[in-house]
Amino acid sequence: MIWWRDVLIIGLIVGLSIPLGRYLAAVMTGQKVWLSVVFQPVEKRIYRFLGYPDTPDDMTGRQFVVAIVALSAISLAVVMGVLMTQQWLPFNPNHVHNVPWDLALNTAMSFVTNTDWQAYSGETAMSYLSQFMVLTTQNFVSAAVGVAGLLAVIRGFSRKESATIGNFWVDVTRFTLYVLVPLSVVLTLLIVSQGGVQNFAANHLVQGTLLPSGPASSQFAISLLGSNGGGFFGANAGALFHNPTGLSNLFESVAIVLLPAGLVVMFGQMVGRRQAFVLYAVMLGILVLAIIGTTLSELHLGQHVAGVAGSTAFEGKNVVNGIGLSALWNTLSTAVSNGSVNASLDSFTPLGGLIPMLLMQLGEIVFGGVGSGLYGMLSFVLLTVFISGLMVGRTPEYLGKKIAAYDMKMVSLAILLPPVLTLTSTAIAVSWPGIGASLTNTGAHGFSEILYAFSSMGNNNGSSFGGFNGNQLMVNVVGAVLMGCTRFVPLIAMVCLGANLAKKKQMATSSGTLRTDTGLFAVLLLFIILLIGALNFVPALVLGPIADFLTAR
Structure with a gap:
């Protein structure tokens, strides 16, 4: 039986996330931790470099948003600049050329937005300087920006009649x-x-096979922990030098979900454990069901469905991991908006590919990205509270804060914008002249490849279904706009929500208050997630993986 490994990995994630969440709460509330002796002097020097004499003062919502936009704009310019000039810069032993402007724009936006969608193969298209200086750096920065946005929302609930929601630079610095x-x-x-690669040697050929080198392991580590997923090599975690053994696969699988799960525990430490338990239970329940569905599909349908390219149970899977760990990894990475892969999703059965696609389309809320996953889930929580309040005639409240019209506008923007832009981008791509030449498959499977690509970019995931050439002008430009809008508009909306909530009074719990820490609320939340999050994509899924399943023989 292969299930014991799934149980072991999920058990490690849950067990490690609890102490990690407590540590996160201590760090992000400014308490001394065991690493303070090492990092506190460094932290203070960073503040002085930013122009603050000591710990920076708290920011208003507007100041917080300006800081996010300023850091992201600078990051975008720096990444593009390095990529477009890399052949003239040092640490380029493989003599790769400069990246064209459209691919540089797409890649820079991808890493700045924590998406890490890659329309290139790293071992042949990027210099080591590009990989370790700008792309790896953005893996740290973009994850920390997401956590700063989450903390703005949490402080909105925990503070009373406050004009501030913390300091963006402090949050980014401490989390990093x-x-x-x-x-x-x-x-x-x-x-x-x-056996993972970590050096500065040039790639070399052995009997006609390219053996890639480079500072790969350090980039891969933060890409997993920070919900980035970008690989140093084109095959990502399916490459021998990224993920060499079953033990490395165990470490890396746990790393994908560890921080997102820990942040839910941190939320409980800061606002209420019972509230966090409900969210954790809903997230974990969806994740476990998705793992079971994907694994069963690959185990039992892979041998019988002669899908596109004659798909079989083992096709496209690393023999070290086999069917079970391949299904597990790709379910974890799409649930958490990590985007890394240890197998070819294009070789999965139609239903095995549908589940990871749907997990992305839900809005990266099943633990989701670092920071962004939890504030995405909180947007669904507030929507559930609002709808439930309307149904029973009670004032919508959550954690003692009344949920008003402005709050729901921000929530609606965060929830509805990504699916609208994802489907619009998919429609543009499908209608684009000559798009068929970019596909390795036709019909429903070909449409699935396009839908998956833009679902991945539109939900800050970055994983690739395969079979679709994303490195073309239209896809690079449309994808860059899509990634930028679906990352920053919801992020800014949630920061504005947090700032508005912080100004409100804390309302006392009464007999008319809808309890949000019960099993009933968890069921309501799950229903709203499926109703709002999933139904947006049902027509597209029917045309893609569902039609692929029904027509496969």
Whole structure:
């Protein structure tokens, strides 16, 4: 039986996320932790570099948004600049050329938005300087930006009649120093211990086969921990030098979900454990059902469905991981908006590919991206509270804060914009002249490849279904706009929501207050997620993977 490995990995994620969440709460509320001796002097020097004499003052919502936009704009310009000039810069032993402007724009926007969609193969298209200086750096920065946005929302609930929601620079600095850096060092050493590549040697050919080198393990570690997923090599975690053994696959699978799950525990530490338990249970329940569905599809349908390219149970899967761990990894990575892959999704059965696609389309809320997953789930929580309040005639409240019209406008923007733009981008691509030449498959499977690509970009995931050439002008430009809008508009909307909530009074719980820490509320939340999140994509899914399943023989 293969299920024991799934149980082990899920058990490790749950078990480790609890102490990690407590540590996160201590760090992000400014308490001393065991790493303070090492990082507190560094933290203070960073504040002085930013122009603050000591710990920076708290920001208003507008100041918080300006800081997000400023850092992201600078990051975008720097990444594009390095990629477009990399052949003239150092650390380029493979003599790769400059990246064309459209691919540079797409790649820069991808890494700045924590999406890490890659329309290139890293070992042949990127210099080592591009990989470790700008792309790896953005894996840290973009994850920290998402957590800063989450903290703005949490403080909105926890503060009373406050004009501020914390300081963006403090949140980014602390999360990077105290959380991302130490975890990345540990995971890098674990990957290297299993045979992962970490050097500056040039690629070389052995009997006509390219053996890639480079500082790969350090980038892969933070890409997993930060819900980025971008691979140093084109095959991502399916490459031998990224994910060499079953033990490395275990470490890396846990790393995908560890921080997103830990942030839910942190939320409980900061606002109420019972509230966090409900969210954790809903997220974990959806994730477990998705893992079971994907695995069963690959185990039992893969041998009988002669899908596109004659799909079989083992096609497109690394023999080290086999069917079970391949299904598990790709379910985890699409649920958490990580985007890394250890198998070819294009070779999955139609239903095995549908579940990861649907997990992305739900809006990266099943633990989701670092920071962005939890504030995405909180937007569905507020929508559930609002709808439930209307149904029973009670004032919508959550954590003692009244949910008013402005709050629901921000929630609606965060929930509805990604599916609208994702489907619009898919329609543009499908209608684009000559798009068929970019596909390796036709019919429903070909449409699935396009739908998956834009679902991945539109939900900050970055994984690739395969079979679709994303490196073309239209896809690069449309994808860059899609990734930018679906990352920053919901993020800014949630920061504005947090700022508005922080100004409100804390309302006392009464007999008329709808309880949000019960099993009944968890069921309502799950219903709203499926009703609003999933139904947006049902027509497109019918045309893609469902039609592919019904017509496959």
